[in-house]
Amino acid sequence: MRVVVLVSGAGTNLQALLDAAADPAYGAVVVAVGADRDGIEGLARAQRAGLPTFVHRVSDHPTREAWDAVLAASVAAHEPDLVVSAGFMKLVGDEFLAAYAGRFLNTHPALSPAFPGMHGPADALAHGVKLTGCTLFVVDRGVDTGPIVAQAAVPVRDDDTVETLHERIKTEERRMLVDAIGRIAREGFTVDGRVVRFG
Ligand code: GRF
Numbered sequence: 001m002r003v004v005v006l007v008s009g010a011g012t013n014l015q016a017l018l019d020a021a022a023d024p025a026y027g028a029v030v031v032a033v034g035a036d037r038d039g040i041e042g043l044a045r046a047q048r049a050g051l052p053t054f055v056h057r058v059s060d061h062p063t064r065e066a067w068d069a070v071l072a073a074s075v076a077a078h079e080p081d082l083v084v085s086a087g088f089m090k091l092v093g094d095e096f097l098a099a100y101a102g103r104f105l106n107t108h109p110a111l112s113p114a115f116p117g118m119h120g121p122a123d124a125l126a127h128g129v130k131l132t133g134c135t136l137f138v139v140d141r142g143v144d145t146g147p148i149v150a151q152a153a154v155p156v157r158d159d160d161t162v163e164t165l166h167e168r169i170k171t172e173e174r175r176m177l178v179d180a181i182g183r184i185a186r187e188g189f190t191v192d193g194r195v196v197r198f199g
Helices: 012-021 041-048 064-076 094-099 120-127 162-187
Strands: 002-007 029-035 053-055 082-085 104-108 131-138 148-155 189-192 195-198
Touching (some): 002 012, 012 029, 012 162, 029 041, 029 064, 064 094, 104 162, 120 162, 131 162, 148 162, 162 189
Parallel strands (some): 002 082, 029 053, 082 104
Antiparallel strands (some): 104 131, 131 148, 189 195
16 A cells, blocks of 8 residues: 655654554555655655655645645655645645545544644643543544544643643554554555444
8 A cells, every 4th residue: 555644743653654664564655755844854754764755835835725736746646545644734625635535644643523723732731631642534624523543542641741741642643553554554444424444
């Protein structure tokens, strides 16, 4: 299964996929990495792995739609079976969603449907929940609203900061992502309304 990964930052989720995919038995292979900004460790990880990369900054395009079309075209050039947004901090538009409907996944650092948006760990901490976690979902037109592929729960500790909580979530998030992408590669998956099943 050919996978294109989109990143905006450190790329530790990308690295976890690259490490897993080094074993041919894993079933998925990362074929390219795209980003919305230069100079990030996520791109450096891809380059160290010898992978092609592409960068499209929203500010370099006349409209958001134009950016979306260019992003979709760059992804298409690598003929992916699946596109994974792993810490990619942009919402894609209708053209991208139409091209990859049902095969564009995103990982979010909260237990959906709680705490959608850019500040999942901070919002969970502020709300005082005792459990939070991470969610892998099929991207739809909403913000972190799509059908749920996988989740993992993480305890919130009394002395947590946003940073310590997010790091604990990310440890589980990498495990969840590697497990789910491998299962999709080896078993496939179906989406029936809101319910996603492997196999
Ligand atoms: C992850 O927690 C992701 O869910 C969030 O940003 C983090 C990215 O981490 N949107 P990394 O770049 O994979 O290290």
